[in-house]
Amino acid sequence: MHNFKNTIPDKLDPRVMTVALFVGIVEFELFTMSKGVVKTAGSDAWICVVLGGVIAIFLAYLLVKLAARFPNENFFQYNRRVWGKYIAFVIAIAYLIYWFTYLVLLWEDVNEANKLFFLRETPSIVPLAFFGIAAALSALYGLTALIRFFQISFPFIIIPLTIIFALSIAKIEITSFLPILSNGITPVLKGSFNIVGALQGLELILFLGPFLNDVTRSVKPVLLSIGVLLTTVMFQLTAAVGLLGVESVNLSIYPGVDSITVIELPGFPVQRFELFLTFPWIFGVFTTICLMVYLSSYGIMQIFNLKRKRLVCFLVSALTIAASYLFPNTAVEQEVRNSFIYATLLFVYAIPILTLVAATIRSKRG
Amino acid sequence: MLKFFRRNKERHAQQPSNKSEQISCNNEEMESIRFVEVSPRDSQQSLRGSKKRFSESARYNLSIMSKRVSTENLVCEQFKLGSVSTKTIYILYLKNIANQGIVSEVKDRIAAIKAPNILDSSFIERNIEDSNLSPFPQIEVTQKPDVVESALMQGRVAVIVDGSPDVLLAPTTFFDLMDTPDDAYSRWFFAASFFRIARYIMFLLAASLPGFYIALTSFNPEMIPTKLMLQILASREETPFPIYFEIFLMMGIIEAIRMMMIRIPSQVGYTIAIISGLSLIGVGVVSNVIGPAAVIIPTLTMVASFGIPSYDLRAAVRIIQFFTMIMSSLLGIFGYATAFFFIAIHIAALKSFGIPYMSPLAPTEASGLEHTVLRGNTSQMPQDETYNPKKMS
Numbered sequence: 001m002h003n004f005k006n007t008i009p010d011k012l013d014p015r016v017m018t019v020a021l022f023v024g025i026v027e028f029e030l031f032t033m034s035k036g037v038v039k040t041a042g043s044d045a046w047i048c049v050v051l052g053g054v055i056a057i058f059l060a061y062l063l064v065k066l067a068a069r070f071p072n073e074n075f076f077q078y079n080r081r082v083w084g085k086y087i088a089f090v091i092a093i094a095y096l097i098y099w100f101t102y103l104v105l106l107w108e109d110v111n112e113a114n115k116l117f118f119l120r121e122t123p124s125i126v127p128l129a130f131f132g133i134a135a136a137l138s139a140l141y142g143l144t145a146l147i148r149f150f151q152i153s154f155p156f157i158i159i160p161l162t163i164i165f166a167l168s169i170a171k172i173e174i175t176s177f178l179p180i181l182s183n184g185i186t187p188v189l190k191g192s193f194n195i196v197g198a199l200q201g202l203e204l205i206l207f208l209g210p211f212l213n214d215v216t217r218s219v220k221p222v223l224l225s226i227g228v229l230l231t232t233v234m235f236q237l238t239a240a241v242g243l244l245g246v247e248s249v250n251l252s253i254y255p256g257v258d259s260i261t262v263i264e265l266p267g268f269p270v271q272r273f274e275l276f277l278t279f280p281w282i283f284g285v286f287t288t289i290c291l292m293v294y295l296s297s298y299g300i301m302q303i304f305n306l307k308r309k310r311l312v313c314f315l316v317s318a319l320t321i322a323a324s325y326l327f328p329n330t331a332v333e334q335e336v337r338n339s340f341i342y343a344t345l346l347f348v349y350a351i352p353i354l355t356l357v358a359a360t361i362r363s364k365r366g
Numbered sequence: 367m368l369k370f371f372r373r374n375k376e377r378h379a380q381q382p383s384n385k386s387e388q389i390s391c392n393n394e395e396m397e398s399i400r401f402v403e404v405s406p407r408d409s410q411q412s413l414r415g416s417k418k419r420f421s422e423s424a425r426y427n428l429s430i431m432s433k434r435v436s437t438e439n440l441v442c443e444q445f446k447l448g449s450v451s452t453k454t455i456y457i458l459y460l461k462n463i464a465n466q467g468i469v470s471e472v473k474d475r476i477a478a479i480k481a482p483n484i485l486d487s488s489f490i491e492r493n494i495e496d497s498n499l500s501p502f503p504q505i506e507v508t509q510k511p512d513v514v515e516s517a518l519m520q521g522r523v524a525v526i527v528d529g530s531p532d533v534l535l536a537p538t539t540f541f542d543l544m545d546t547p548d549d550a551y552s553r554w555f556f557a558a559s560f561f562r563i564a565r566y567i568m569f570l571l572a573a574s575l576p577g578f579y580i581a582l583t584s585f586n587p588e589m590i591p592t593k594l595m596l597q598i599l600a601s602r603e604e605t606p607f608p609i610y611f612e613i614f615l616m617m618g619i620i621e622a623i624r625m626m627m628i629r630i631p632s633q634v635g636y637t638i639a640i641i642s643g644l645s646l647i648g649v650g651v652v653s654n655v656i657g658p659a660a661v662i663i664p665t666l667t668m669v670a671s672f673g674i675p676s677y678d679l680r681a682a683v684r685i686i687q688f689f690t691m692i693m694s695s696l697l698g699i700f701g702y703a704t705a706f707f708f709i710a711i712h713i714a715a716l717k718s719f720g721i722p723y724m725s726p727l728a729p730t731e732a733s734g735l736e737h738t739v740l741r742g743n744t745s746q747m748p749q750d751e752t753y754n755p756k757k758m759s
Contacts, residue, residue: 016729119697127704145715
């Protein structure tokens with residue numbers, strides 16, 4: 001391969017935030033999330049999405065404000081100036097552990113779903129290894145290439161999801177959502193935090209800033225992204241509750257997938273609509289894995305001042321795959337996954353917002 | 367020319383000798399001899415628009431371009447390359463539109479070429495493109511002056527090599543390679559857009575249909591409608607080979623027939639290709655060596671591949687379809703998706719002279735989508751931001 005150095009600047013337009021965040025956040029949880037929210041809030045789960053959406057939009061706005069304050073630096077870089085060298089180092093290490101854990105959970109999800117739907121007899125390491133190589137390569141090319149990959153993937157996620165919802169809408173039972181607020185407001189509030197805590201990957205806002213040509217213009221794209229994302233969650237949730245009912249959702253392992261099996265369209269060339277769900281699922285989980293491998297690898301290189309990009313990217317990929325085999329069974333993984341919401345609330349919202357407050361008080365600006 | 371041979375003949379007649387004699391091959395007389403132009407196979411036929419083609423004479427090509435683009439902003443720069451046999455290379459661009467960064471990038475890369483001779487423009491192409499390992503061509507090749515004119519108006523740079531009728535256009539995106547002049551010349555934008563979308567669907571089919579079929583039938587047959595699946599199973603009852611083997615076999619046969627059609631003189635070649643193709647498939651299906659579906663899928667793939675206008679891109683897709691087939695044979699739908707990811711990651715990272723290969727889709731540039739992915743309803747030729755042009759004055 002030639003080694004030409006291009007002179008054309010490779011900055012991204014802030015509008016990429018809409019697709020970048022959507023594709024970076026959507027993963028397998030989209031099809032399981034309804035179970036957790038329905039367990040907490042029952043038929044009022046849809047209110048959780050609305051309320052959670054409002055909270056998430058407000059918090060994301062604060063994240064954009066923080067990124068815009070330091071337009072040429074990423075979160076780890078300006079943390080040193082805001083918190084001081086040592087605290088910033090501890091925060092960075094904590095983030096790396098958070099991303100590592102999330103990656104391990106994602107690999108385990110891929111593994112489980114793979115065994116259930118696609119490759120029942122193939123040794124699980126084989127598909128994971130292929131995925132791992134692809135994810136490491138994507139991280140290796142850098143964030144701008146990764147975002148362009150997200151843009152290519154976007155239609156393959158959004159179009160099948162929209163088709164599925166359009167097909168299921170006629171069969172949704174409105175009575176499944178009644179009566180409203182039968183258990184009071186507390187479960188709804190609890191469920192809202194489940195929704196907010198499920199937005200792992202939103203921290204991309206804090207790292208994408210230096211790659212954008214004007215980070216201050218990214219408020220609208222970020223808000224739009226969360227809007228589209230929560231609309232998709234709402235589609236999934238209403239389809240699950242409206243087609244299966246609250247009790248069946250609670251019993252189901254993958255309510256998002258089960259709700260699709262109910263759809264029947266006589267005369268339509270496709271009989272089983274799970275195929276439509278296959279692509280958003282695989283694309284969603286893979287893109288999120290790519291993002292997490294990128295954040296972890298470049299985070300490690302930045303903190304420890306390492307130069308061997310290729311080695312670090314492949315090592316992160318390989319180690320997290322290996323760690324996913326430490327889960328004894330799916331139940332344990334699900335337990336960890338449910339608790340992970342609290343970690344997300346801390347790392348995606350609490351620490352960055354505290355950083356914004358500290359930066360404002362100490363008048364730190366990029 | 368006759369005069370030249372007559373003079374040589376006379377000279378030899380005057381001094382009969384068995385020894386060889388050196389004569390100069392590089393004189394004006396030799397250079398002024400006009401060669402008979404071989405009428406080429408037209409790889410870029412268009413229903414409307416100019417029917418003119420470039421020739422092997424760079425001067426002729428330059429004169430066509432100066433007639434088509436009659437503006438003082440048209441810049442032509444000349445390079446002399448080749449340490450053993452020198453060849454002249456020209457670059458053309460519009461100085462009021464082309465991005466200076468791109469122009470100097472093209473110039474630098476051409477100037478850096480160290481070669482004893484330049485046989486054809488393809489040698490320039492492989493030396494200046496960003497990645498010669500990539501299956502995707504990063505430079506567009508055309509023999510049509512109107513395509514070059516349109517490219518210059520978009521801020522691109524044309525490279526003309528003396529002795530080659532193929533003019534290179536840089537930078538190039540994926541969408542340039544999927545574009546045909548007929549899209550721009552069509553009267554009704556809606557039909558043009560429809561055919562463009564059809565071409566993209568054909569591209570996807572050509573790259574992935576055999577792989578997708580292998581993945582579904584071998585690993586996840588439950589996703590196929592029951593009636594169709596039963597039909598496929600019934601047709602395969604007597605066949606001895608697994609599905610993936612049948613598809614690989616048929617794809618191989620199709621490639622062999624395609625190569626035969628290129629190599630054998632046209633009329634005989636077409637007849638032999640049709641007869642051999644029909645007899646192979648007919649006997650194969652009747653004798654139950656292959657199933658009917660294994661004929662339908664590769665044939666559909668081949669037909670779809672001809673929807674891709676660029677020869678180089680078509681060649682890339684042929685290799686990619688084998689990659690998707692191998693991955694699908696190993697890992698089913700999961701492998702099919704992984705193959706897609708490898709390709710998508712590669713094209714997302716690929717650039718042509720600093721311009722992302724998938725522009726204006728990734729990065730998304732709304733102004734460009736109108737005449738790349740679709741054909742807008744515009745009264746004049748639109749200019750997008752893909753090549754970072756200076757604003758047209």
